[in-house]
Amino acid sequence: MAVSQVNLRYAMGVNMDQQDIILSAKDIEVKFDLRGQILTAIRGVSLDIYRGETLAIVGESGSGKSVFTKTFNGLLDANGRISEGELLYHGENLAQYKKEKQWLKIRGHEIAMIMQEPMTSLNPLKTIGEQIVEAIRIRDKKLSLQEAKKEALGYLKEVGIKDPERRYGQYPHEFSGGMRQRVVIAIAVACKPKILICDEPTTALDVTIQAQILKVLKEMKEKHSLTIIFITHDLGVVASVADRIAVMYAGDIIEIGMTEEIFFDPRHPYTWALLSSMPQLGIKGEDLFSIQGNPPNLFTEIKGDAFAPRNPHALKIDYQKRPPYFEVSATHKAKTWLLDPRAPKVEKPAGIARLRELKAN
Amino acid sequence: MSQKEILIDVKNIEVAFGTGKNKFVAVNDVSFQIYKGETFGVVGESGSGKTTIGRAIMRIHPTSKGEIIYKNEKINGKISKHLDKKVTKEIQMIFQDPMASLNERAKVSYIVSEGLMNQQKLSEEEKEQKVQTALREVGLLPEFANRFPHEFSGGQRQRIGIARSLIMEPEFIIADEPISALDVSIRAQVLNLLDRLQKEKGITYLFIAHDLSVMRFITDRIAVIHEGIIVELAETEELFLHPLHPYTKALLSAIPLPNPEEEKKKVLLVYDKEMHQYETDKPRWCQIRDNHFVRANESERKKYEEEYERNCK
Known part of the structure; x- marks a missing residue:
């Protein structure tokens, strides 16, 4: 049974090429004006998102994963702008949107977002029922209050809130962190979006609650046929939810592939480093693998591979020329010169081998 | 095993907030011992009282029942001034959120050296010396002493927090979720640092997470706590291989596996x-194996014993 499921997933992966693309980013570049200096937060990222998939974007803080997805619904700060590239959604180029009015059609209705901290994304002065009804009635203006309320109760039940009739009239402070995040999910889903962006939805939560929220997200995805973009810094979290993983570093996607490919056959040294620093792979008494140095300064132009200064396996060319994508399989590609046929063979860190062993067992 | 020196002995402590009708017992009849040089973990969900235990040992929250014995001396309740000074120096704490736990308006040199002021008379030079050594020990540059906390990243700030406790030359550090607020890659650095300091200085940790x-x-050992009650206590590997209490099992099942197929x-x-079913058959603290304890009543104890036997085969 288990084996057939795995095969099915691989088969799906191959089919992904023929699947329709719901959102396509082409060479997106995002710049911020900061005290007279220009910061390039996103450096030419191209990404196709397929309908119905769960795509995880993984990276350290400051890698640009949040900024990149904020461009999808026009939430960049006032000093930021998409300076180059296209964002194609249903034949429209979102990168050209200038007015708030244009975004209102997209935001929530087409692409909704769940933020990290459920404490701050809910209005403390309104009952959670009112907040869900608000979302429903913006979507469907003809709905009466009674009908909207009925629908809201349905959503509360779907996200696993017990006794929804009583909870409907309560305020956010009466909910625990996990319950609040469920309410936020209910509000987002009530807008009936096509794409749901989850920006670190479980980082502020306990491990047990985190596992439950991930389960709710998976259920909601099936029920409402959502496409989910899942942003996190913790690769461990995405193993259960993601179909594909994109690894971001210094404003660029440096490796992308199916979840199994990223976990069991990672190619970029940064992906190796991220995977090996998971405490699950540590051996007691030995030092846990950690990445030396700091992410690069994005105020200056980056030459070559952005990870090279922190990479013990860096080649000479890594400092000179930016690597293009090298294809590993139809669904898996990475930006590293190590994949060039002329590159020397480099030993992967021990942690990666341990992951393989896990698979074998 | 029994030769190990006990550093902290927590005996049946209770910590309660409020009085009368509003009384809320956050920590209920908790006992454990921490040996010198080991890392003792307390794990539980938010609201389980794990932080309260740490704070009770720090004497931030007064205990309403029980005893806390540190190096054969009782340190909860009323204690002498001399002992108070000693305990303040020897027991230190590292906090969860490095963004909130450092004074934004003070320079790093002040933040790190503040603890010394109460302890001994030191000249400015001596103090500066100590600050620089502490910063170097946690892998920061001595010239950081003249900067303000906002100039640092999360991982660096957590190091400042660690330097602040190290400067007191503590014997026992309570680390309250020291890495929860950090990125995965920074987590590894801070964990390695804590590990190295333990090896070099023989510090004992109470690690809350x-x-x-x-x-x-x-x-080295872990106590699992649920709603203010310890439900299971065992050596780390033992707990992972043979979890008995259903709550421990639930916690273990929630760990994200770095393996998409398994996950x-x-x-x-x-x-x-x-x-x-605790109405008639009351739960007790039962020993199932050497150093492996679980809270269970008589029928559960039998069940756990059998389960353990089966697992071993």
């Missing part, structure tokens, strides 16, 4: 305390 995956890497098949266990 909600994430068992981190615990497996750093702790997608995994069944998530949810703990509900209604599952115990």
Whole structure:
């Protein structure tokens, strides 16, 4: 049974090429004006998102994963702008949107977002029922209050809130962190979006609650046929939810592939480093693998591979020329010169081998 | 085993907030011992009282019952001035959120050296010396002493927090979720640092966290706490291999596995305390194996014993 499921997933992966693309980013570049200096937060990222998939974007803080997805619904700060590239959604180029009015059609209705901290994304002065009804009635203006309320109760039940009739009239402070995040999910889903962006939805939560929220997200995805973009810094979290993983570093996607490919056959040294620093792979008494140095300064132009200064396996060319994508399989590609046929063979860190062993067992 | 020196002995402590009708017992009849030089983990969900235990040992929260014995001296309740000074120096704490736990308006040199002021008379030079040594020990540059906290990243700030406790030359550090607010890659650095300091200085840690995956890497023994009651206590590997209490199992099942194939098949266990029948058969603290304790009543104890036997085969 288990084996057939795995095969099915691989088969799906191959089919992904023929699947329709719901959102396509082409060479997106995002710049911020900061005290007279220009910061390039996103450096030419191209990404196709397929309908119905769960795509995880993984990276350290400051890698640009949040900024990149904020461009999808026009939430960049006032000093930021998409300076180059296209964002194609249903034949429209979102990168050209200038007015708030244009975004209102997209935001929530087409692409909704769940933020990290459920404490701050809910209005403390309104009952959670009112907040869900608000979302429903913006979507469907003809709905009466009674009908909207009925629908809201349905959503509360779907996200696993017990006794929804009583909870409907309560305020956010009466909910625990996990319950609040469920309410936020209910509000987002009530807008009936096509794409749901989850920006670190479980980082502020306990491990047990985190596992439950991930389960709710998976259920909601099936029920409402959502496409989910899942942003996190913790690769461990995405193993259960993601179909594909994109690894971001210094404003660029440096490796992308199916979840199994990223976990069991990672190619970029940064992906190796991220995977090996998971405490699950540590051996007691030995030092846990950690990445030396700091992410690069994005105020200056980056030459070559952005990870090279922190990479013990860096080649000479890594400092000179930016690597293009090298294809590993139809669904898996990475930006590293190590994949060039002329590159020397480099030993992967021990942690990666341990992951393989896990698979074998 | 029994030759190990006991550093902290917590005996049946209770910490309660409020009085009368509003009394809320956050920590209920908790006992454990921490040996010198080990890392003792307390794990539980938010609201389980794990932080309260740490704070009770720090004497931030007064205990309403029980005793805390540190190096054969009782340190909770009323204590002498001399002992107070000693305990303040020897027991230090590292906090969860490095963004909130450092004074934004003070320079790093002041933040790190503040603890010294109460302890001994030191000249400015001596103080500066000490600050620089402490900063170097946690892998920061001595010239950082003249900067303000906002100039540092999360991982660096957590190092400043560690330097602040190190400067007191503590014997015992309570680390309250020291890595929960950090990025995965920075987590590894801070864990390695804590580990190195333990090896070099023989510091004992009480490590509080909600994430068992981190615990497996750093702790020697773990106590699992649920709603102010310790439900299971065992050596780390033992706990991971033979978890007995349903709450421990639920916590273990929630650890994200770094393996997509396994992870997608995994069944998530949810703990509900209604599952115990404790009306007539009251739960006790039972020893199942050497150094492996679990809270159970008589029938559960039998069940756990059998389960353990089966697991071993």
